[in-house]
Structures are given as C-alpha cells and as structure tokens.
Amino acid sequence: MSISLKDVEHVAKLARLELSDEEKQVFTEQLNNILKYAEQLNGLDTEGIEPTSHAMPLLNVMREDINHTSLPLEKVFLNAPEEEEGQFKVPAVLE
DSSP states (O other): OOOOHHHHHHHHHHTTOOOOHHHHHHHHHHHHHHHHHHGGGGGSOOTTOOOOSOSSOOOOOOOOOOOOOOOOHHHHGGGOSOEETTEEOOOOOOO
C-alpha cells in the first residue's frame, strides 16, 4: 500500500489545511516511509498469538471516596480572571 499525492491532497482538504506543492511532496514521502516501516510487521510470525486490545490487563483503580472540606472562596477566586458575587465571571456565549 502506498500514499499518492492525490491522497495527501484529499486529507489536507478534509483537515482544511492549505499545503504548498513542496509540503505535499514531503508529506507524501513521509507517509510512504511510515507505511513501508509498518509493513515490516507483516514479516512477523504471529501464529498462536491471541489478539489483544491492550498489552496489559486493565483494572479500574478506585480510591476511597472521602469527604474533605472545600477551599475558602477567597482562595478559589485568587486565580480567577474575574469574579462577581461569589461566581466566576465569564464572557457571554449566547447572543
């Protein structure tokens, strides 16, 4: 499998990227080198190897839910850009 210049142009269009002709050539070459490197995996003997989604088993590590006292509002708002009446003040997002 290889990546053509047309493929790079198509992906750039989907990503809304404006690439120069030189950049298109460079990306085409780089992507083909990546695919060529990945093709080496086809040479590995994977007979008898079970497919896995993770190399190690995943376990949910949950901490104990403990109540803590909250920070005082004065400390909370120290790094806030703006505060008004005990609330974070942010720019309006609705018109």
